[in-house]
Amino acid sequence: MNNEQSLIYNQLFEIKGGNFIDAGSASVNVKKTLKLIGIPSEIIYRVSICCYEAEMNIIMYAYRATLDFSITPDKVVLKFNDEGPGIKDIELAMKEGYSTATSEMREMGFGAGMGLPNIKMNSDEFYIESEENKGTKLFIGIFIDRKPNNHDKSGEIT
Amino acid sequence: MKMTIEEIVKILDCTKLTRDEDLFVRDISLCFASDLMSDVLRFGKAETLLLTGITNNQVLQVAEIMDLKGIVFVRGKKPDENIIKKAEERKLPLLTTNKSLFDTCGILYQNGLREGVKI
Numbered sequence: 001m002n003n004e005q006s007l008i009y010n011q012l013f014e015i016k017g018g019n020f021i022d023a024g025s026a027s028v029n030v031k032k033t034l035k036l037i038g039i040p041s042e043i044i045y046r047v048s049i050c051c052y053e054a055e056m057n058i059i060m061y062a063y064r065a066t067l068d069f070s071i072t073p074d075k076v077v078l079k080f081n082d083e084g085p086g087i088k089d090i091e092l093a094m095k096e097g098y099s100t101a102t103s104e105m106r107e108m109g110f111g112a113g114m115g116l117p118n119i120k121m122n123s124d125e126f127y128i129e130s131e132e133n134k135g136t137k138l139f140i141g142i143f144i145d146r147k148p149n150n151h152d153k154s155g156e157i158t
Numbered sequence: 159m160k161m162t163i164e165e166i167v168k169i170l171d172c173t174k175l176t177r178d179e180d181l182f183v184r185d186i187s188l189c190f191a192s193d194l195m196s197d198v199l200r201f202g203k204a205e206t207l208l209l210t211g212i213t214n215n216q217v218l219q220v221a222e223i224m225d226l227k228g229i230v231f232v233r234g235k236k237p238d239e240n241i242i243k244k245a246e247e248r249k250l251p252l253l254t255t256n257k258s259l260f261d262t263c264g265i266l267y268q269n270g271l272r273e274g275v276k277i
Contacts, residue, residue: 020215021215023215023216023219024215024216024219024220024222024223025219027219027223028219028222028223031222031223045204045224045225048223048224049199049223049224052199052219052220052223053199056216108195108212108214108216109193109194109195109196109198109212109214109216109217109220110194110195110196110216111196112194112196112197112200113196114196114197114199114200115196117200118196118199118200121200
């Protein structure tokens with residue numbers, strides 16, 4: 001990870017689990033910032049989808065979380081760190097269609113088991129770590145200059 | 159094939175829920191139909207017209223994330239006033255039709271519109 005890369009922008013958001021009224025507002029803010037900075041629209045679109053899917057996962061499952069959003073000259077990075085029940089089986093959660101959503105979540109149009117696979121599909125770098133009854137860390141990187149994605153590199157979150 | 163939202167209002171016999179008339183001149187060429195927001199995010203393309211029966215706040219957030227050009231609520235569904243107000247602020251035209259999702263899609267398809275889908 002390019003920790004030494006110069007930052008163009010950095011913002012920290014707090015997301016509350018169960019707060020369905022404001023759900024999605026961090027992602028809408030992220031999108032506005034990317035537009036203002038003049039990031040290409042194709043990149044904005046992919047970042048927004050990843051951000052919103054991850055934000056909705058937190059709203060639906062976690063207690064609270066932080067989102068560390070940053071932009072460097074070559075990529076947009078979203079780091080989600082939540083306190084929550086964690087994911088028991090990440091491999092299973094990565095399968096399209098697998099979901100532990102409640103009927104309330106499904107009534108809202110979510111919980112189809114598409115979230116994590118969709119984040120992976122739209123990102124270039126995707127790392128997930130989870131500990132049961134503790135929480136989940138998610139690292140999402142999207143290259144601004146559209147280098148091919150890096151999914152085979154399964155690394156630790158630093 | 160393109161048509162304006164105003165033309166869609168006529169062929170689907172819609173009621174306009176938002177007031178800004180300037181937004182109804184928007185051209186539409188692609189649509190996506192789903193009641194599952196997860197599927198809109200996964201399979202829908204940006205800048206489409208969404209046909210749905212879901213009327214909660216998340217439809218608006220998904221519209222913002224996906225740069226949707228407008229929303230047609232089917233089966234006579236109507237979101238509450240707060241959502242309509244927010245859509246007006248965000249310049250998102252909202253319509254409602256009494257037709258079913260199946261008929262709505264069929265009529266738009268027959269008139270030349272196609273699905274904005276990514277597989």
